[in-house]
Amino acid sequence: MVRHVAMSDRSLHCRPSGDCVRCGGMSRSSSLPPVSSVPLDTPAASLVLLTAALWGGTPVAIRFASESFPPVTMAGLRFVIAAGFMLIWCRFERTELRLRRDQLIWAMGLAVILFLQISAFNVGVVLSNSSHGAMLINTFVFWVVALEHLVTRTDQLTLRKLLGLVVAAAGVVLILTVDQAGSVDESVHRDNPSVTGDLVLILSAALLAIRIIYTKRALAVMETGKLIFWQDILGVWLFLGYAFAWESFRPADVAPAALWGLLYQGLVVAGFCFAMHARLLRKHSASRLAVFSFTTPLFGVLLANGLRGDRLSPWLLVSAACVAVGIYLVNTGRQRPGSRLPTGS
Numbered sequence: 001m002v003r004h005v006a007m008s009d010r011s012l013h014c015r016p017s018g019d020c021v022r023c024g025g026m027s028r029s030s031s032l033p034p035v036s037s038v039p040l041d042t043p044a045a046s047l048v049l050l051t052a053a054l055w056g057g058t059p060v061a062i063r064f065a066s067e068s069f070p071p072v073t074m075a076g077l078r079f080v081i082a083a084g085f086m087l088i089w090c091r092f093e094r095t096e097l098r099l100r101r102d103q104l105i106w107a108m109g110l111a112v113i114l115f116l117q118i119s120a121f122n123v124g125v126v127l128s129n130s131s132h133g134a135m136l137i138n139t140f141v142f143w144v145v146a147l148e149h150l151v152t153r154t155d156q157l158t159l160r161k162l163l164g165l166v167v168a169a170a171g172v173v174l175i176l177t178v179d180q181a182g183s184v185d186e187s188v189h190r191d192n193p194s195v196t197g198d199l200v201l202i203l204s205a206a207l208l209a210i211r212i213i214y215t216k217r218a219l220a221v222m223e224t225g226k227l228i229f230w231q232d233i234l235g236v237w238l239f240l241g242y243a244f245a246w247e248s249f250r251p252a253d254v255a256p257a258a259l260w261g262l263l264y265q266g267l268v269v270a271g272f273c274f275a276m277h278a279r280l281l282r283k284h285s286a287s288r289l290a291v292f293s294f295t296t297p298l299f300g301v302l303l304a305n306g307l308r309g310d311r312l313s314p315w316l317l318v319s320a321a322c323v324a325v326g327i328y329l330v331n332t333g334r335q336r337p338g339s340r341l342p343t344g345s
Helices: 042-056 058-065 071-092 101-127 130-137 140-150 159-177 195-218 224-246 256-281 286-308 314-331
Strands: none
Touching: 042 058, 042 256, 042 286, 058 101, 058 130, 058 256, 058 286, 071 101, 071 224, 071 256, 101 130, 101 195, 101 224, 130 159, 130 195, 130 286, 130 314, 140 159, 140 195, 140 314, 159 195, 159 314, 256 286, 286 314
């Protein structure tokens, strides 16, 4: 998600670092009280793990929805729901939604990146499978580290982060080379991964990293709620414009499972996860919450196996563990404030 700044949307919106949350979190410039650093108690930690698990289910929901909805049409409808939620959220928070001219430019740029990233993610999940999608989209964390070190020069590549990058890269190599083979259990529905789909997912992760860095810059000129609301609104026009021109869709053919998959993306990820993470950020720092982000790809792999029948091979588990350990290494240790990165889809 987030990661909806989901990740990502986790959409898979995204969750930028600092004090923003996936799917339109909040920054210190919002109208909410300053973020405190209250330690996580058991109920709060359980809630963080619940949102991580729900974000991990996003690729599974996409795979179900893709059985009736074309990839870009699905994204457009998802963000219609997300925009509706953000409208309610902004009204509740008394956020001014009118855009100045300079803010419009930032919102339009973010909408274009959103269109490219989410379209690539949906296509990648359809061409590959849910478990690979859950792991590969979360490699965006490492793209952010690389871009902030090499391009924007806003962060330093420490030895701990470098180790995290190497471990995660090993997991990605295993996904692309070793885990493509395996026997198929015909008695269980299973989506077959492909190298093409995995490469598209890696592209989506790189675009998500660009989106996060862009969002962090845009938050300097407007409130988070306003930015995400207009990102969603403008993004819907791009998604549905492309869908009407290039995709075919028959509403009468929508299967119940596909509809539930779409609603999961729009209501659970964009709605519930956003609201819960926003509530947690009122009491706990983003860095405390980000430590749990390594569990998202693990939950995604388990949900893909349980709900879609994805093959749970030993190499897949090793790959997932490598990505999770890499995320943990990047998000922990001594870092400058706001440098920890949550997951997103």
